[in-house]
Amino acid sequence: CGQVGIMCGIFPCSVCAGVDLNGYFVNKAPPSSPEASVIDTAERPVFEKKEKKNENTTTFVLEDPEGNFETTDKLIQFCHEHGLIPSMMYKVSVGKQRHHHGWKCWKVSKTEVATFVESKKRVVTEMKKAKATAESCPNTRATPSGMSSNPSFFAGWPGTGLRGLPVTAGMSAPMVSSAMGFVGLQDFGSHLRPSPTAGYFIVRTPAGQVYGVHNLEKFCRDHCVPPMMLVRVAEGLDSDYLGYQCWRSTPQPAPTQPLNTMPTANSTEKEESSGKQEDSTESESKKSEEEDNKKKRNFEPDFQLPLGWKIVVKMRKSGKSAGTRYSVYISPDGKVFRSRHDVLEYHKNSIEGTDFDIAGRMRALRQMQDFPAGDMFGSGV
Structure with missing residues (x-):
């Protein structure tokens, strides 16, 4: 018995060889036999596993754009059937969003669904009554769908976000109040402040x-x-x-x-x-x-060029030099030259040197400040 306990790693007492010092039973079979791997667990405590109750105590109450109420426990399936996005409807139920395509959603306990729906229906009926009275009021010009007829009537009134327009005598500033989706405007007798640009x-x-x-x-x-x-x-x-x-x-x-x-x-x-x-x-x-005239040089004659030539100032639209300006020379024939050197080469090839010397003419005209308009160019041009 002692040898078996030592081989099993347990040290039995000398009085009762079958029981170890901790009070657990030890197999007396040698560890090599299959019976040695079986441990008697008769006296070990047994823990009962409690089953979790997956009872859903909440449900979703939905209101369609027409004001009808529906309840469902499966929000994802309901959204797929009605063409809605489940994540957006969940945001509406939590309060992160007002509505989704006109649908509203609330997460309510199942025991309070009836009272909740009744309270919401009562609010809808009150809103319809208030809307009817607001439309019959002569001072009201706004509805839930937006402004009804003349937006200039709201000009300058606080809370409307519209700029003021010329105001007629006798008009007074209303109080803009929004309640349950519509805007009500009521006259309290205070004078309306016109726009500063009116008049x-x-x-x-x-x-x-x-x-x-x-x-x-x-x-x-x-x-x-x-x-x-x-x-x-x-x-x-x-x-x-x-x-x-x-x-x-x-x-x-x-x-x-x-x-x-x-x-x-x-x-x-x-x-x-x-x-x-x-x-x-x-x-x-x-x-x-004078500064504006210097900037506006588009299609204006330059007296350093022969008659009919023009300089056009353009702006680069792309590249590292985007936004910078550059000038272009345009001939009477419509040809475009990027530099003065190209203009000189063009005149060398097209005009004989005895008729017109553009290089000398341009250098001379740069040094002149005042010159008669009739003697600017040679007789051959």
């Missing part, structure tokens, strides 16, 4: 032309001027903007072309007060016109 303006350009403007934004788009900068000039915050001067005035019967004189007394007084600044603005305007 009639007198604008003087750097060239000295005077315009009577009813639509300031259109005028600014045509002249590439920010409208709010002219509004600042009209309000007295700035003296001028790049030579442009602006005044508010009473509206005229119709928009006019450049005026010869200022039509209102207020504008003439402001013009007299700003007379000291006209000299500086005129000098600045002349400089700006």
Whole structure:
């Protein structure tokens, strides 16, 4: 017995050779026999495995775009049947998204489905009643589908996101409130603040032309001027903007072309007060016109070239030098040359040297500042 215990790795006591010191039974068969690998587990504790209960206590309540409610436990299958995306509907049920193609979804306990659906139906009926009353209200111009008729009616009202337009007398600012999918506008008697660009303006350009403007934004788009900068000039915050001067005035019967004189007394007084600044603005305007004339060289005659030749300034559209400008020489025949050297070579081959010396003519004309227009070119051209 002792040898068997030693060979098995267990040290039995000397009194009872069949039991080890820990109280477990030991096989008395030698370890080489098949019976030695079997261990008596009669006295070992037995643990009972508890089966997990997979009871689903929640369900999904869905509302279609028409307002009908449906319940389902299998959201993926329901989405596949109705052409919806399960992941998007799950986001709607969690609250990360409002709706998916008009469908709404909530994850509700099965015991509370009936009360939840009743409360939602009550909300839908109240929303329909509120929508009907809002459409009958004369001050309401918005519905869940969007604005009904005239978007300019919302101009300048808070919460609408629309720019203000000219306001008629007696109009007042409504309170914009959104509830259950529709927008309700109610009049509370406060006056509406018009857009800063609304009204009639007198604008003087750097060239000295005077315009009577009813639509300031259109005028600014045509002249590439920010409208709010002219509004600042009209309000007295700035003296001028790049030579442009602006005044508010009473509206005229119709928009006019450049005026010869200022039509209102207020504008003439402001013009007299700003007379000291006209000299500086005129000098600045002349400089700006000269710079613009230097930039605008497209299809303008160059006096360093024979009559009929033109220089066109182009801009590179691709490559490392994209955005840079380069000039192109165009002959009267329509041929294009990239450099002055190509022009000289073309004249050497096409014109005899006795008739016209373009190289000498171009060098001489570069050194001249003022020359008569009739003696620019030879008689042979």
